[in-house]
Amino acid sequence: MVNFKPTDEQELVRQTMASFAREVLRPAAREADEKNDVPETVVRRGWELGLVQSSIPEPFGGYGDARSAVTGVLLLEELGYGDLSMALHLLAPRLVTIPLLFCGSEGQQKRWLPRFAGEQFVAATAALTEPRWDFDATALTTRAERRGGDWIITGEKCLVPLAATADVILVYAETADGKAAFIVERGTPGVTVGERERNMGIKAVATHPVHLADVRVPADARLSGDRAAMERLIDASRVGIAALAVGVARAAFEYARDYAKERRAFGMFIAQKQAIAFMLSNMAIEIDAMRLLVWEAAWKLDSGAPATRECYLAKHYASQAALTITDNAVQVLGGHGYIRDHMVELWLRNARGFATFDGLAIV
Amino acid sequence: MIDFELSENATNQQRMIHALAEQAMRPIAREYDEREHEKPWDFLTMVWQLSGGNPIGGGEKRPKEGPSERNLMMCVSIEELSWGDAGLYLSIPNSGLGGAAVAAAGTPEQKERFLARFSGGKPKWAAMAITEPGCGSDSSAIQTTAVRDGDHWILNGTKIFCTSGLMAAEKSEGFVVVWATVDKAAGRAGIKAFVVEAGTPGMYVTKVENKLGIRASDTATLVFEDCRVPHNNILGSPEVPKTTEGFKGVMATFDATRPIVAASAIGVGRAALDFVRDTLKEHGIEIRYGVSTHRLTALERDFMEMEAQLEAARLLTWRAAWMMDNGLRNSLEASMAKAKAGLVVTHITQKAVELLGPLGYSRTLLLEKWMRDAKINDIFEGTQQINQMIVARRILGYSSKELS
Numbered sequence: 001m002v003n004f005k006p007t008d009e010q011e012l013v014r015q016t017m018a019s020f021a022r023e024v025l026r027p028a029a030r031e032a033d034e035k036n037d038v039p040e041t042v043v044r045r046g047w048e049l050g051l052v053q054s055s056i057p058e059p060f061g062g063y064g065d066a067r068s069a070v071t072g073v074l075l076l077e078e079l080g081y082g083d084l085s086m087a088l089h090l091l092a093p094r095l096v097t098i099p100l101l102f103c104g105s106e107g108q109q110k111r112w113l114p115r116f117a118g119e120q121f122v123a124a125t126a127a128l129t130e131p132r133w134d135f136d137a138t139a140l141t142t143r144a145e146r147r148g149g150d151w152i153i154t155g156e157k158c159l160v161p162l163a164a165t166a167d168v169i170l171v172y173a174e175t176a177d178g179k180a181a182f183i184v185e186r187g188t189p190g191v192t193v194g195e196r197e198r199n200m201g202i203k204a205v206a207t208h209p210v211h212l213a214d215v216r217v218p219a220d221a222r223l224s225g226d227r228a229a230m231e232r233l234i235d236a237s238r239v240g241i242a243a244l245a246v247g248v249a250r251a252a253f254e255y256a257r258d259y260a261k262e263r264r265a266f267g268m269f270i271a272q273k274q275a276i277a278f279m280l281s282n283m284a285i286e287i288d289a290m291r292l293l294v295w296e297a298a299w300k301l302d303s304g305a306p307a308t309r310e311c312y313l314a315k316h317y318a319s320q321a322a323l324t325i326t327d328n329a330v331q332v333l334g335g336h337g338y339i340r341d342h343m344v345e346l347w348l349r350n351a352r353g354f355a356t357f358d359g360l361a362i363v
Numbered sequence: 364m365i366d367f368e369l370s371e372n373a374t375n376q377q378r379m380i381h382a383l384a385e386q387a388m389r390p391i392a393r394e395y396d397e398r399e400h401e402k403p404w405d406f407l408t409m410v411w412q413l414s415g416g417n418p419i420g421g422g423e424k425r426p427k428e429g430p431s432e433r434n435l436m437m438c439v440s441i442e443e444l445s446w447g448d449a450g451l452y453l454s455i456p457n458s459g460l461g462g463a464a465v466a467a468a469g470t471p472e473q474k475e476r477f478l479a480r481f482s483g484g485k486p487k488w489a490a491m492a493i494t495e496p497g498c499g500s501d502s503s504a505i506q507t508t509a510v511r512d513g514d515h516w517i518l519n520g521t522k523i524f525c526t527s528g529l530m531a532a533e534k535s536e537g538f539v540v541v542w543a544t545v546d547k548a549a550g551r552a553g554i555k556a557f558v559v560e561a562g563t564p565g566m567y568v569t570k571v572e573n574k575l576g577i578r579a580s581d582t583a584t585l586v587f588e589d590c591r592v593p594h595n596n597i598l599g600s601p602e603v604p605k606t607t608e609g610f611k612g613v614m615a616t617f618d619a620t621r622p623i624v625a626a627s628a629i630g631v632g633r634a635a636l637d638f639v640r641d642t643l644k645e646h647g648i649e650i651r652y653g654v655s656t657h658r659l660t661a662l663e664r665d666f667m668e669m670e671a672q673l674e675a676a677r678l679l680t681w682r683a684a685w686m687m688d689n690g691l692r693n694s695l696e697a698s699m700a701k702a703k704a705g706l707v708v709t710h711i712t713q714k715a716v717e718l719l720g721p722l723g724y725s726r727t728l729l730l731e732k733w734m735r736d737a738k739i740n741d742i743f744e745g746t747q748q749i750n751q752m753i754v755a756r757r758i759l760g761y762s763s764k765e766l767s
Contacts, residue, residue: 001366001368001369001370001430001432002366002367002368002369002370002373002432002435002681002685003364003365003366003685004365004681004682004685004686005364005365006364006365007364007365010365070365133657134655134657134658135655136654136655136657136658137655138653138654138655139655231653234653257758257759260759261759271759271761271766272761272765272766274752274755274766277751277752277755277759277761277766278748278751278752278755280755280758280759281702281751281752281754281755281758282751284699284754284758285679285699285702285703285754288679288682288696288699289675289676289678289679289703290675292675292678292679292682293671293674293675293678295365295367295678296367296674296678299365299366299367300367303368308652308653309652309653312652312653312667313652313667313670313671313674314671316656316667316668316671317671317672317675355656
């Protein structure tokens with residue numbers, strides 16, 4: 001039966017994330033962007049909150065319940081609302097834990113998951129995106145070939161968060177029998193992490209190119225999931241990105257709304273002018289529209305039914321809407337929106353990334 | 364718990380009404396678009412008998428316990444009917460908007476007196492008359508007057524754009540709910556709604572409009588010349604309050620009707636989208652979900668955009684209906700749904716005509732008709748702009764004085 005109300009438990013998760021976003025992420029966001037760095041205290045508090053451990057089931061040392069994409073998108077919207085860049089840093093280990101849960105064998109889960117459920121934050125990451133204008137997640141150029149009992153991986157990756165400090169990198173590559181993901185441990189010969197990338201947005205989180213030259217990993221480094229499991233992982237990535245986009249859009253909308261109610265022009269508040277008021281009402285409608293598309297896609301994913309169409313459409317809708325909304329937020333502030341004293345330009349830069357981001361399977 | 368699966372009840376009803384739309388509406392859709400002002404009596408009578416005069420899809424009355432699905436099911440059903448044909452859907456005999464006003468603001472005695480008739484006998488319509496030649500969206504500027512004369516009210520004025528006005532006022536034993544002012548100086552507070560029975564002396568249909576679309580549905584001009592209605596036909600209190608609460612109460616009926624209009628819009632949009640998808644499929648073109656965006660054709664991009672927009676509108680609509688079913692105030696969400704759906708289907712149907720080129724533009728197919736039909740949803744039951752205004756006031760916390 002159709003229902004738009006999260007469970008009490010989900011509502012609690014959402015509220016917890018909302019306070020973390022408001023009290024910890026947002027106040028640190030501007031400085032983190034300017035300094036290209038996530039403060040240690042934020043990493044610690046995110047860890048204390050259980051952002052990673054909650055994705056790991058109890059038998060493996062975490063305290064996560066059954067994985068739920070719906071709960072995941074509720075959480076991601078709030079974190080995106082707080083700060084996208086720092087959220088991506090804090091959530092990076094989930095790029096390994098979530099795929100393990102989707103596609104890993106019990107042995108693989110037992111071996112790797114407890115590593116990320118310890119006393120403190122352990123960096124981990126995934127490498128999907130490749131540095132080419134026509135990058136296509138469904139046709140990777142990175143390849144893995146069977147040689148003896150091992151796999152040999154070759155290719156170029158980029159936009160890999162925390163690659164320089166990651167304990168393990170989950171590398172996506174094409175094989176003779178379809179796309180696969182391989183756990184590559186830190187220090188494996190043939191892996192070269194390049195200089196930190198300089199991007200337009202998400203500046204606080206360190207991203208790197210990763211060069212893979214005949215990287216040899218054992219057979220059991222390959223996640224055992226089949227093609228269908230792999231596709232669902234990509235679906236999860238898309239809906240997660242879309243959820244973050246809802247959060248960023250909402251942040252920009254609220255900022256612009258509050259500004260418009262305080263800024264005076266022609267003897268009244270600019271929010272009292274239809275030109276501004278209607279921009280704001282459109283933003284509000286679009287934020288709800290994108291959120292509902294995200295919820296529906298996540299629900300579909302959780303139901304076990306094919307969800308590629310819903311997740312794909314939600315991602316495209318949300319990345320476009322987030323861009324339009326953040327752009328309009330800058331516009332509402334006029335010249336002030338262009339100045340880095342205000343947050344809206346940061347959200348516009350971050351929102352531009354959503355169409356490019358891929359491979360963020362974190363729900 | 365967040366859930367997007369329709370209940371079994373709703374799914375069954377959806378299936379049933381879809382069959383009706385496909386078998387009884389589609390085959391006559393073009394004909395009654397071309398033969399404007401003629402009524403498909405066979406179809407109307409059949410639906411009247413089928414539905415027992417209830418708004419189709421209303422389902423059960425609100426249950427005493429547990430959540431109701433009434434409004435949601437209504438939206439699901441109306442999407443199907445409008446998928447069949449929006450003009451025919453609008454012309455279906457039932458208690459309609461007039462009945463909604465009676466249900467919302469009438470006393471138990473009035474409900475019995477005015478609504479019981481819809482459960483049997485010959486097909487009947489009830490219409491709502493608000494708009495005037497000099498005022499549309501600004502319904503507080505109504506010029507039609509109601510003056511008390513003993514046991515009666517005397518109505519004078521002209522109403523336009525009254526949906527099913529001809530059927531309600533002259534062609535059935537229905538009624539028209541007329542908005543009039545009892546005290547012009549009081550502004551909104553002086554506006555009251557009166558039930559005028561079909562055939563009441565002094566009420567005349569003077570014109571039935573020629574329209575861009577929804578041609579199977581009549582849109583009437585009603586003139587009231589010293590039209591006497593019994594005193595107890597006024598909905599709500601005859602007192603003129605100091606506040607505008609009464610007016611707000613009347614406006615609140617829109618909270619229920621806007622999701623329904625949005626659902627109807629979505630049905631038209633889906634008709635166009637389904638047709639385009641089927642046509643492409645016949646020619647071996649499948650929409651590829653999941654591939655990298657730079658490899659998509661322009662056609663695929665357009666189609667996916669239409670599809671996502673329509674789904675977004677549907678979810679906003681379902682949410683507004685679901686809130687109503689769960690006793691939550693939904694003025695904001697109802698206006699969001701209506702604003703989004705009206706605009707989205709206007710664009711979708713226009714794009715659909717474009718995508719199929721000369722075939723889309725031809726009157727041999729229904730695409731051009733759907734485009735004409737869709738546009739009304741961006742206008743009636745609060746224009747796009749009025750609904751944007753309502754949303755804006757809500758999110759900004761502004762009164763109508765602070766944002767106009």
